[in-house]
Amino acid sequence: MAVSAYAALLSLADFLNNVQHPARRHRLHLDVDKIQTLQEKVQLLQDFLELHSQRKSQELEVLARQITVVADVLEGIIDLHVVDQLREGSQNECHHLQATPSSFCEDIDKVIIKIDSITKELMMIKEDSSSDIQEQKPIPSQLANSSTGLPSSGKNSTMVGFDDRLLHIIDELTKDESNLRILPIVGMGGIGKTTLAQNAFNHPSIVNHFDIRIWFTISQKYNMQEILQRFLNDGKIQKNNETLPKLGERLHKKLFGRRYLIVMDDVWNTKAWDELSLFFPNNGKRSRVMMTTRMSEVAVSLGCHDPYLMSFLNEEESWNLFCEKVFGKKGCSYPELEEIGKEITKVCRGLPLAIVAISGLLANSNMQQQYWESIAKNVNSFPNSQDNDHCLKVLSLSYNYLPLHLKACFLFMSVLPEDYQIKVSELVQIWIGEGFIKSVRGKILEETANGYLEDLVARNLILIGERTVCGKLKSCSIHDLLRDLCLKEFDKEHFVRNLKVRWDNCSKWRLNNRRKYLSKICFMCCKSKNRVVNIDLPIVSVGTLSTSVASIWICDFCKTKYPNFAKLRLARVTDEFAGDKVLEPTKLRCLFLLGYSYCTFLSSSLHLLWNLKSLIVHFYDSPNNPSVLPNEIWEMPQLRHLKFRNALPPDPTATQGSTILENLQTLSGILDFRCTKEVVERIPNLKKLKIKYSSIDSEECSAFCLENLAYLHKLESLSLSILTLPCEEVPSYEMLGLGAGGHMNIAFPNSLKKLSLEGGGIPWENATVIGSLPNLEVLKLLNHAFHGPEWNPEERQFSRLKGLYIKESHLVWWRAESMHFPSLERLFLIDMAYLEEVPYEIGDIATLRSIYLERCSKSATISAKQIEAEQLSNGNELEVHAHWSNLPRWRKAFNVALFVVRLTRALYHEGISLPKQKFMLCELG
Numbered sequence: 042m043a044v045s046a047y048a049a050l051l052s053l054a055d056f057l058n059n060v061q062h063p064a065r066r067h068r069l070h071l072d073v074d075k076i077q078t079l080q081e082k083v084q085l086l087q088d089f090l091e092l093h094s095q096r097k098s099q100e101l102e103v104l105a106r107q108i109t110v111v112a113d114v115l116e117g118i119i120d121l122h123v124v125d126q127l128r129e130g131s132q133n134e135c136h137h138l139q140a141t142p143s144s145f146c147e148d149i150d151k152v153i154i155k156i157d158s159i160t161k162e163l164m165m166i167k168e169d170s171s172s173d174i175q176e177q178k179p180i181p182s183q184l185a186n187s188s189t190g191l192p193s194s195g196k197n198s199t200m201v202g203f204d205d206r207l208l209h210i211i212d213e214l215t216k217d218e219s220n221l222r223i224l225p226i227v228g229m230g231g232i233g234k235t236t237l238a239q240n241a242f243n244h245p246s247i248v249n250h251f252d253i254r255i256w257f258t259i260s261q262k263y264n265m266q267e268i269l270q271r272f273l274n275d276g277k278i279q280k281n282n283e284t285l286p287k288l289g290e291r292l293h294k295k296l297f298g299r300r301y302l303i304v305m306d307d308v309w310n311t312k313a314w315d316e317l318s319l320f321f322p323n324n325g326k327r328s329r330v331m332m333t334t335r336m337s338e339v340a341v342s343l344g345c346h347d348p349y350l351m352s353f354l355n356e357e358e359s360w361n362l363f364c365e366k367v368f369g370k371k372g373c374s375y376p377e378l379e380e381i382g383k384e385i386t387k388v389c390r391g392l393p394l395a396i397v398a399i400s401g402l403l404a405n406s407n408m409q410q411q412y413w414e415s416i417a418k419n420v421n422s423f424p425n426s427q428d429n430d431h432c433l434k435v436l437s438l439s440y441n442y443l444p445l446h447l448k449a450c451f452l453f454m455s456v457l458p459e460d461y462q463i464k465v466s467e468l469v470q471i472w473i474g475e476g477f478i479k480s481v482r483g484k485i486l487e488e489t490a491n492g493y494l495e496d497l498v499a500r501n502l503i504l505i506g507e508r509t510v511c512g513k514l515k516s517c518s519i520h521d522l523l524r525d526l527c528l529k530e531f532d533k534e535h536f537v538r539n540l541k542v543r544w545d546n547c548s549k550w551r552l553n554n555r556r557k558y559l560s561k562i563c564f565m566c567c568k569s570k571n572r573v574v575n576i577d578l579p580i581v582s583v584g585t586l587s588t589s590v591a592s593i594w595i596c597d598f599c600k601t602k603y604p605n606f607a608k609l610r611l612a613r614v615t616d617e618f619a620g621d622k623v624l625e626p627t628k629l630r631c632l633f634l635l636g637y638s639y640c641t642f643l644s645s646s647l648h649l650l651w652n653l654k655s656l657i658v659h660f661y662d663s664p665n666n667p668s669v670l671p672n673e674i675w676e677m678p679q680l681r682h683l684k685f686r687n688a689l690p691p692d693p694t695a696t697q698g699s700t701i702l703e704n705l706q707t708l709s710g711i712l713d714f715r716c717t718k719e720v721v722e723r724i725p726n727l728k729k730l731k732i733k734y735s736s737i738d739s740e741e742c743s744a745f746c747l748e749n750l751a752y753l754h755k756l757e758s759l760s761l762s763i764l765t766l767p768c769e770e771v772p773s774y775e776m777l778g779l780g781a782g783g784h785m786n787i788a789f790p791n792s793l794k795k796l797s798l799e800g801g802g803i804p805w806e807n808a809t810v811i812g813s814l815p816n817l818e819v820l821k822l823l824n825h826a827f828h829g830p831e832w833n834p835e836e837r838q839f840s841r842l843k844g845l846y847i848k849e850s851h852l853v854w855w856r857a858e859s860m861h862f863p864s865l866e867r868l869f870l871i872d873m874a875y876l877e878e879v880p881y882e883i884g885d886i887a888t889l890r891s892i893y894l895e896r897c898s899k900s901a902t903i904s905a906k907q908i909e910a911e912q913l914s915n916g917n918e919l920e921v922h923a924h925w926s927n928l929p930r931w932r933k934a935f936n937v938a939l940f941v942v943r944l945t946r947a948l949y950h951e952g953i954s955l956p957k958q959k960f961m962l963c964e965l966g
Contacts, residue, residue, distance in 0.1 A: 042532045043090055043094045043105050043445065044406075044445065044448045044449055044452065045089045045105070045109050045446050045534045046090060046105035046106070046108040046109045046112075046446075047087065047091075047094070047446070047449065048449040048475070048476065048477055049109045049110055049112035049113060049476075050083055050086055050087050050090070050108065051087070051114040051449075051474025051476050051477060051478070051479055051816045051931070052116070052475070052477075053083055053111065053115060053116055053476075053733065054080065054083050054084065054087065054118070054479075054480070055476050055480065056116050056120075056476070056652065056797070057080050057119075058080070059082065059652055059679050060076065060123060060652075060917050061076060061122075062152075062632070062678050062679075063127065063651050063907075068143070068331050069122075069126045069281075070128075070660060071119075071122070071123070072146065072149070072939070075146070075153075075847055076119075077303060078153070079149075079153065079156075082153070082156050082157070082160065082393030083112075083156075084107060085160060085805070086156070086159070086160065086163075089160075089163050089167070089570050090105075091446075092446055094445040095169070099240070100162070100166055101163075101166065104159055104162055104163060104166075107155075107159055108159060109602060110221075111155050111156060111159065112150060115152045116150075116154060117392055117439040118145070118148045118149065118152065119149075120652070122145050123651060124277060124649050124651070126409070126650055127648065128646075128649060135812070148220075158312075159348070159684070163452075163510065167959065175757065177190055184748045187398055190306075192453045192463075201464050203236070203237055203240065203358075204350075204837070206237055206351075206690055207237065207240055207241060207244070209222070209249060210226070210237060210238075210241045210331075211241055211244055211246055213258065214241065214247060214302065214329050214350070215250050216248070216249070216327075216333065217327070218327060218328070219327055220323060221321060221322075221323040221324065221328050221329070221330065222328075222329055222330070223329075223330045223331075223332060223343055223344075223345055224329060224330070224331045224332070224333045224345075224347045224348075224349065224764075225331075225332065225334060225339065225340035225343065225345050225348040225349065225547060226238060226332065226333045226334070226351060227333075227334055227336075227337055227339075227340055227348045227349065227350050227351065227501075228335070228350065228351030228352075228501055228518070229335060229351075229392075229439075229501030229502065229523075230335055230436045230439050231392050231393065231394025231395065231436055231502070231522065232351045232353065232392060232393060232394070232501075233332055233351060233393040233394070234272070234333040234334075234335075234351055235307070236304060236321050237890060238304055238331055238333050239349070241301070242254060242256060242304055242331075247302065250302075251300050251301060251302040251328075251329075252299040252300045252301060253295070253296065253299050253300075253302070253879040254302045255272060255301065255302070255303045255304070256271070256302070256303075256304045256306065257303065257304065257306065257317070258304050258306045258307055259305055259308050259313045259440075260309070261305065261307075261309040263313060265285055265317065266283070266284075266285050266911070267289040267315045269285070269289065269291075269292060270283070270293070273288060273291050273292065273295075275581065277891070279526060285316070289317075289319060289320035290320070292320045293320045293321075293322055296320075296321065296322050296328075297322045297323075297324065297326060298322075298326075299328075300326040300327055301326075301329075301330050302327045302328070302329045302331065303320075303321065303328075303329075303330045303331070304330075304332070304333075305317070305330065305331070305332045305333075306332075306333050307333060307334070308332050308333065308334040308336075308339055308562055309334070309335070309336060309339070309818065310336070310339060310341065310537060311339055311342045314332075314339075314343060315411075318330075328863070329621060333450070334570055335439055335498065335500055335501050336501075337499040337500075337501070338499050338501060351391060352391075354391040354392075354393060355391065355397070356383075356386075356387065356391075358384075358391075359386045359389060359396055360383055360390050360399075361386070362393060362396050362397070363381075363382060363385075363386045363396050363400050365400070366396070366397055366400035366406045367382070367403050370402075375408055377712065378410060378413050379411050379742070381410070381413045381414055381417050382403075382413070384417050384613060385399060385403075385413075385416060385417050388521065388524075388600065389521075389522075390520060390521055392520060392522055393444045394513070395521075395522045396438075399416070403416065403562055415735060417849055420904050426588060432603075433522075433525065433780075435525055436522060436523060436526050437526055437530075437611075439500060439501070439502055440502075440526060440527075440530060443502075446479055446493070447476075447493055447497060447640075447794070448491050449475075449477045449494060450477050450478075450490075450494075450497065451502060451503075451527065452470055452527050452530060452531045452534070452941075453471070453472065453477070454503065454519040454523075454524065454527055455519075455524055455527030455528045455531055456517065457518070458526075461504045461518060462507075462516045462517070462518050463516060463517060463518065464515070464516050465491070465494065465512065465513075465514045465515060465516060468494070468517070468657045469487055469490040469491060469494070469672065470631060470654070470681070470682055471631060472490050472493070473486050473487070473490060473654055473655075473681065474630035474631035474654050474655055475488075475630070476630070476683065478490045478493070485706070485726075487681075487706060489703055491513075491514070493927065494514060495514070496515070498517070501521070502523060503517050503518070503519055504517060504519060504520060506518055506520050507518060509819070510818065510819050510843050510866060510867055511794070511795075511818045511819065511843055511844075532701065577927075582848045585935055588862060592793070592956065595708075620821075624924070629650050629652075629653060630652055630654045630769060631652060631653075631654060631655040631657075632650065632655065632656050632657070644674075645865030647670075647671055647673055647674070647677070648673035648674075648676050649678055650677075651677065651679065652679050653679060653680060654679055654681045654682070654704075655680075655681060655682040655684075656678065656680065656682070656683050656684070657682070657684045658684070658686070659684075659685075659686055660689065661865055663703065666687075667687040667688055667689050668685055668686075668688040668689070668955040669688070669689050669713050670688050670689065670690060670691045671691060672684075672691040672692065673691075673724065674691055675691060675693050675700060675702070676700050677702070678700050678701070678702055678703065678704065678706060680702060680704065680705055681704045681705060681706050681707070682705075682707040683705065683707060683708050684707060684709040684710060684953065685709065685710035685711070686710050687710055687733070688710055688712060688713055688715060689711075689712050689713065690709055690711050690712075690715075693719055693720055693723055694719065699723070699724070700723070701724075701725065702723055702724050703725065704726070705724050705726065705727055706726065706727065706728045706729065707728065707729040707730075708724065708727060708729070708730050708731070709729065709730070709731035709760075710731060710733070711731070711732050711733070712733050712734070712735060713733075713734055713735060713745070714730075714732040715744065715745055715746060716745060716746045716747055716749045717746050717749065718746075718749055720749075721749050721752045721753060724753070725753075725754075725755070726755050727753050727756055728755055728756060728757045728758065729756075729757065729758040729759075730753070730756060730758070730759050730760070731759075731761070732760070732761055732766060733761075733762045733763075734762070734763050734764065735760075735764050738823070743786065747761075747786060747787045747788070748786050748787065748788040749788075750787065750788055750789060750790060751788035751789060751790050752790070753790050753792075754790055754792055755792055755796045756790050756792055756793060757795065758793070758795040758796075758801075759789070759793055759796050759797070759798070760796075760797040761787075761797075761798055761799070762797075762798075762799040762800060762823075763799065763801045764800065765799035781865065786808075789810070789811070789814055790813060791815055791816065792816060793814050793816060793817055794816050794817060794818045794819065795817075795818065795819040795820075795821075796811060796814070796817060796819070796820050796821070797820075797821035797823065798821070798822055798823065798826035798827075799824045799826055800824050800825060800826060801825075801826055801827075802821075802825055802826075802827070802828035803826065803827050803828065804827070804828060804829055805827050805828070805829040805831065805832040805833075805852075806829075806833075807827075807882070808827060808832065808834070809838065812834065812835060812838030812839045813838055815840070815841070816841060817839065817841060817842055818841055818842060818844065819842070819843065819844040819846075820839075820842060820845050820846065820848065821846040821848075822846070822847045822848070823846075823848045824848065824849045825849055825850060825851070826850075827850065828851070829852070829854040830851065830852065830854060830858075830875070831852075831853065831854045831855075832852055832854070832855050832856070833856050834856075834857050834861040834862070835861070836860055836861065838861065839861060839863075839864075839865075840844065840863060840864065841864050842862055842864060842865055843864055843865065843866045843867065843888075844867045844868075844869075845862065845865060845867075845868050845869070846869040846871075846873070847869065847870055847873065848869075848871040848872055848873075849871070849872045849873075850872075850873055851875050851878065852873060852875065852876055853875045853877055854877060855876065855878075855879075855880055855882065857880040857882065857883060858880065858882040858885075858887040859882050859883065859886045859887075862883070863886065863888075864886075864888050865883075865886050865888060865889055866888050866889060866890050866891075867889075867890060867891050867893070868883065868889070868891070868892045868893070869893045870892075870893070870894045870895075870897050870901065871893075871894075871895045871896060871897070872895070872896045872897070873894075873896075873897045873898065873901065874896070874898050876897055876898050876899060876900075876901040877898070877900055878900055878901055878903075878904035879892065879894075879904045879905045879908060881904065881907075883908065884908035884909075884911060884912050884919065889919060890918065890919065890920065891920045891921070891922065892905050892908070892909070892919070892920070892921045893921075893922045893923075894921070894923045894924070895923075895924045896921070896924070897923075905921045905923060906921055906923065908921070909921040942961060946954065
C-alpha cells in the first residue's frame, strides 16, 4: 500500500499547490493559510514514506490505506468547493456562499485532525524499537543468495541460442591485454546474463587460460565479509570477527602473481565493486573481472562505455531452447505439437527465463495436444507452478529494488494492452495527469518524467521502441512477463482499478470492428437511454481512478454504487455530443475527446475543470470546418498540452483577466494563429507549436505577426503549414513558389531544435535564415516548402543538424559539401523526381549513417548507391535505402509540362528565345 499512498500524496501536493491560483484569480473563499499548513503536513508524510518504503508491518499497511483515503477525500472537499464558486460566477458568488465557508472550514479541520492522527501513529511506530517492522527482504531465489565458489553447472545452465554470444565473451576474456579489464554483461532480469557468464566461466578454454577462477554472487542485499569468508574458508562462515580489510588482504595474497578471473554476479550498484576491487591486484597477468547487472548505469559508472548488452533470442534460438528444455534435444519429437509449441514460444518474445518457465510446465505433461492447446490459449495466465513463480520472483527483484517514486510509474505500464507501443509524449502526459511526478525545483514536470522513464529503461524494465533522430525516446513498451509482474503487484497495492463495462448482456450488438451503434448507456451497468452514440470497446480504466468511456454519463444507481466515479483523473470520451456531460467529474486532469463526426463546439464551461493539464481533441473536423475553442481556455493556467486536428484559437482580449499560461508546453493544430505580442506574452514557456494557415498572401502575412515567433524563447519544435492547394491532385501555380509565399516575413527563435515547413514556396536562397539557427537538429521541408531548381547552402550553417527530410520538391541541382552539414546523421529524400544526384561529398560527412530515397529520380538513386559503395570500400558504415513506385500517368504528364515551362522561363531570362513550335504531350510508359 505504500506505493498507492505515496502516489496519492504526490497528487495531493500538486493539487494543493495549484488550487491557490484560482483562489487568488477569482477571489474565492479559500483559507490560504490552511492550504499551506496542509502542504507542510503532506510533505511530512511523503518524507516518511520515502525513508521507510521498504519496511513492512500490518500497522503500516493500515495507515498507508488511510493516507490514500484521506488524500482523496481532501481533494474532493476542496475541489467541489472551488468548482461551486466558479460555477456561481462573480455576481451571485457572495450571496450564494454566505453559509458555505464555515462548513467548508469544518470539513478541512476534520481532515487535518485525521492527518495529525496518522502522523502521530507513524512517528510512534518509527520510534518504537520493539516494533515488528522489518526491512523488506528480497524474494528468495537461487540467483539472489550471496555465495562464492563455482556456479552451478547443472541443467539450468544449459546454453541454447547463445553460441555467438559465448564466443564473443570468451574472445573478450582472452584478449592479449595485460592490464586488469572489466567486462560487464547488462540486460533485464531473466534474459540469460548469469547463464552466459556460467557457460563462459566453465568453458574449457577459460579453465585452461586462467590460473584461478572465483564466482561471487552479490545480489541487491549482501554482506561482503560473509562473501569473502565463504570463499576463503571453503564455504564456511567463521565467527572470528575477522574484519573486511583482513579478509581482503587474504584475498589479495591468493590472487597476487596469478592470472585470475572473477565473476561478480547480480550486481545492483557500484558499492560492491568499490568494496571488493580494492583487493584485486593489477599485476599485468591479463586478469579479468566479469560482471552481470541489470543496471546500465553500473557499467557506465565503472568507466565501461561499451558493455556487452544482452539481446532477446530470435525465433529460431527461442525454439531451440524450448525444444532442449521440453524434449531434451533439438527439434520436436511430436509433429502434432510443433506448431502449437512455436506459437507458445513466440509469445515468450525471446526472453529465456520465460521460455524456460513455460517449457518446464510442458516438459512434465503427457504431451497431449489438447493440453498444449489449452496452454497456448492461456499462455499468459497458466496455472501456478514452481517455474512460473520462480520466473516472477526473479523479475520481482527489479521491482522491489525500485525507488518509491518510480514504482507508481512502472505499475501504470500494466494497463497498456499487450505488446502496445506507447508514445513517450503521451505516457509522460498521463503520468503527470495522474499525479505520479514529483515537482523538482529548476525542472519542469516533463523533464522529471522523462528522467523517470530513462531510469526505468536503464534498469531494463521498459523496452525502447523507437528513438528520434536526436536520440530521444520516441516510443516504448513493456515485456509481457514484466506486465504480468505489474498486474500482480498492483493487485497487492489496490493501485489501479480496471473498471469494465459488463458486455455479457450486450452480445447482440457485437460487431467485428469493436465500434458499434448503441443506445446511450451507463458505462458501468449498460442501462440505456434513448439516444444513439458511438461506443469504443473495450472500456478500461487508466491509473488510480481513471477510465475510458463513450461519454461520461452514469446512472443514479451506479453513482451510489461507485462513489469513486467523481474522482476520475483521465477520460477518453468518444461521444461527440457529450461536451456538457464531460464536466461532471471535476477532478479530471487529462481529457481526450475523440469524435466520429464533425463537432465544432467545445463547452464554455470547460474552465470548471480548473486543474486540467491535457486537452486532446480529435474530432473529424477540417480546415474548412474547424473546432472553435472557448475564450475560457485563456483562464486555465494549469494546462500543459493542448492538441487539436483543426481549431480556431480564442481571442485573448475577449477575456476579462490576463492570466499567463506559464505551464503550457504544447499547442498543436491551431488554424490561422495570430502571433501577436499579447499572445506571446501569455504563453512564455511554450516548447512545441504546430500551426496551419488555410491561405496566405502578403497582406494576410503581416496580420499573422509571424515575426513574433522569435520571442518564444523556449520554443523547441515548430511545425508551420500553408494550405494553398486548391486541388488535392494537381498543385497550383502559386504552390510552386511563384506567388507571394516566398516573401513571408517569418522570424524563428534560436531555441528551435526541430522545424517542419509545409507549403509556401520560399526561394532556396532564403534557406540561410534557417541554416543560421544555432540549435536546429531536425529539419523537414514538405510539399514545396522551398521553391527553385538550385540550392547552394552556405558554409558554417546547419552546424548541428542531424536529420534532413525533404519531400515533394522540384529541386534539380543540390550543390552541397560535407562542410555544409557537418553533423548530419540521416537524410530522407522523397518524391524528388527532378533531383539529378545526391551530392557526392555528402558521403564524406563523418556522422552520416543512412540515406533514404523514395520515388526519386533514377540518377539520384544511382548516385546514392555510388556514395554507399565508396564509403563501404573506405571502411565506413553507411546504409542507403532506395524505393521506387510508378507515378500516376497524369503526374508524369504534368511533370513534363512543368519542365518545359521552367526551361522556357530560364532561357527567357538568359535572353534566349525558343522557336515557335507546338509541344505535344505523349503518354509516358
